[in-house]
Amino acid sequence: MSLSRMSSCLLLLLLVSLVSSMFAAAEPAGCKIRITDRGLDMLKLETQKFVEEELSNITMPEMKGREGRFQYTITDVKITELNLTHSDLRFVPEVGLLFDVQNSSITLSFHRQILYWFFYDTGNINASAEGVNINTVLNLIRDDQGRLKINNITCDAKINKMRAKFSGTLGRVYDFLASFLTTGMRFILNQKICPALDHAALLHVNSMLETIPVKTDVDQFIGIDYSLIDDPVVTSRSLDMNFRGMFFDLSHHGDTLVNSAVEPVISSYDRMVYLALSEFFFDSGMFSYYRAGIFQMNIINEKMSKDLEMLLRTTYFGTIMMMNPALVDAPFSLQLDVNAPPKTHIKTSGATVDVTAVVKVMVLPPGQAAVQLSSMTMQTKFNAKVSMKGKRLAVHADLRRFKIFSNQSALESLALIPLQAPLKTMLQMSVVPLINNWTKRGVQIPLADGMDFIEEVVEYHNGFIVIGANLHFSKGLREMISGNSTV
Incomplete structure (x- = not known):
């Protein structure tokens, strides 16, 4: 083989290896959000109001000049009314959003000062701009911090015609001047519309x-990372956003779980918005709580029922007598320690969580070190019901399956059979409420303040959950922006 041919083969292998590594390194999404064209229908009205408010703030310069025997000064030009009823908001594939206004109108007022020969005239004039067409395209990207951002805006604005009606004794004389003035106003207004919308968007x-959380604390133990892992995907029907969707221990930011779960898939467009969550989303949360060391509990004194304490005392009476008869009247405790991160399983039938813990039976002689009587393994399975309220995701757990066995011998496992039912009851009464107290507060999903989910429907798939919902605006777009500017 010639040297050049060998070099070509090596280069080809290098390129194949590089491309393969790039695809292999692609990070799956733990959380996805889809906004459909139905969601845009609701957003269109808010966008129209916002654009009208932005355009109404346009300031026009004073106009002075001479035309023939006329000397004029035009001041206090104000936009008094906008009629953008013929507007549309839609997706532009691979780009972002289009806000389009066709054949609409703008009403203005201004103050005139006109000198004609030796006549001096002042007063207010109303003008109307008709055939207002505005075409605005917003390019959406992922910024360096993983936020959704408007990267740039392309805008084209055109006013087809403008009319002004002068009143007063010289109204007819001013007709030809009106045409001259409105031509100038139309030119200036055309130049003002796009910069105003650029400023509003960018x-x-x-x-x-920027106020939508990217990395935020959930509680004093863990936080969540909602950074986008790539640019949003825009089609003619939807805007799809892929988020990392990963919890992390606040005290060990770098100690995170590797995402090897099935990537969630959203295939519907019927509702305004969809939220999809993979098993990784939930597993990373439990992994972070596990790393934070909160999956531990010591059941003692008033936390332990009298019936359970009596059953423990009966079960381990022989052990105590062989070990130290003086411990017979000492109080008992159960130490629960989850010894591995809990694991989520999502199927079409629902979601479950497997938890394995070590349970130590301890006797506590007053003034002395605790004495271990037994160590057993507890295997539990919880049903996990996911719900959404507003923009907070919550999970409610119910104990489904419970099993204990001895870490010492099969014989002791047989002896533990009478403890199965009371320990399960204890778990339901003491541990499950504690878990639900953590999870009922929920975690916020990445939506702007003022936007909430309503009419939610939860669907379970193999490996992920999809929540379809409609949107409710508790604030107008202007109020959302104004409120966020003070944060």
Whole structure:
């Protein structure tokens, strides 16, 4: 083989290896959000109101000049009314959003000062701009922090015609001047519309998007990472966003779980918004709690029922007598320690969580060190019901299966059979409420303040959950932006 051919083969192998490594390194999403064209229908009205408010704040310069025998000064030009009823908001595939206004109108007022020969005239004039067409495209990307961001805006604005009606004794004389003035106003207004929308999108809307949590604390133990892992995917029907969707221990940021779960898939468009969560989303949360060391419990004194204490005392009476008869009247305790991160399993039938813990039976002689009587393994399976309220995701757990066996011998496992039922009851009364107290507060999903989920429907698939919902605006877009600017 020639040297050049060998070099070509090596280069080809290198390129194949590089491409393969790039695809292999692609990070799966733990959380996905889809906003459909139905969601845009609701957002369109809010966008229209916002654009009208932005355009109404346009300031027009004073106009002075001479035209023939006329000397004029035009001041206090104000937009008094906008009628953008012929507007549309839709997705632009591979780009972002299009806000389109066709054949709409704008009403203005201004103050005139006109000198004609030796006549001096002042007063207010109303003008109307008709055939207003505005075409605005917002390019959506993922920024360096993993946030959704408007990268740039392309805008084209055009006013087909403008009319002004002068009143007063010289109204007819001013007709030809009106045409001259409105031509100038139309030119200036055309130049003002797009910069106003540029400012609104790139400054105001982006400032609101910056308030959507990327990395935020859930409680004093763990946080969550909602950073986008790639640019949003825009089709003619939807905006799809892939988030890392990973919890982390606040005291060990770098100690995270590797995402090897099935990536969630959203295939529906019927509702305004969809949220999809993989098993990794939930597993990373439990892994982080496990790393934070909160899956431990000591059941003692008033936390332990009298019936359970009596059963423990009966079960381990022989052990105590052989070990030290003086311990017969000493109080008991159960030490629960989850010895591995819990694991989530999501199937079409629902979601379950497997938890394995070591349970130590201890006797506590007053003034002395605790004495271990037994060590057993507890295997439990919980049903996990996922729900959404507003924009907070919550989970409610119910004990489904319970099993204990001895870590010492099969014979002791047989002796533990009478403890199965009371320990299960103890778990239901003491541990499960504690778990639900953590999870009922929920975790916020990455939506802007003022937008909430309503009419939610939860669907379970193999490896992931999809929540379809409609959107409710508790605030207008202007209020959302104004409120966020003070944060």
